[in-house]
Amino acid sequence: QQKVQQSPESLTVSEGAMASLNCTFSDRSSDNFRWYRQHSGKGLEVLVSIFSDGEKEEGSFTAHLNRASLHVFLHIREPQPSDSALYLCAVSMGTGGYKVVFGSGTRLLVSP
């Protein structure tokens, strides 16, 4: 059964400093990875999707996937206080049927 773990649980960075979040997964046949952001009391918004090894950039968000090492990273360039939120890693397989497994999240605080 797929397991998705995120680290760190919480992270504080200064405004403008790079923030790096880590997600590890257990099933190497996974081929669908997304990072979501959840502001307090709100739903989830997708930040970036990645389906193959390498990097994918969406605005200030860059996902880096390395399936051999079972890692997918999220780098946030020049984060602002408004980026303070819970960041969730979501992993799934496109093998028919649809089941997304989420990590427990990294709570990011961007200080002014």
Place this chain on the structure above:
Amino acid sequence: DPKIIQKPKYLVAVTGSEKILICEQYLGHNAMYWYRQSAKKPLEFMFSYSYQKLMDNQTASSRFQPQSSKKNHLDLQITALKPDDSATYFCASSQDPANTGQLYFGEGSKLTVL
């Protein structure tokens, strides 16, 4: 304007009672889902529906029953409520469950069971 509407946003219930969580999506999607998020566990998949038919059920308890009266509706009925059911329940949708499309989420219904 929110494309996935969940009602109510907050609700309080007593142990043993029954509640229905409402979800409507206006994205024209064919698949809808329920997820649960509690303080103790990460976001958990509960159900998936495609074209108003149940595709996957990962909820052990029969106290949770999804109901789809229309293609863009997927309500969640919870009976015999327990304090452990306290969580935020998120409705989501995607264009097609057979592919690996992006999930779109509502803002959640936060349930507190006393």
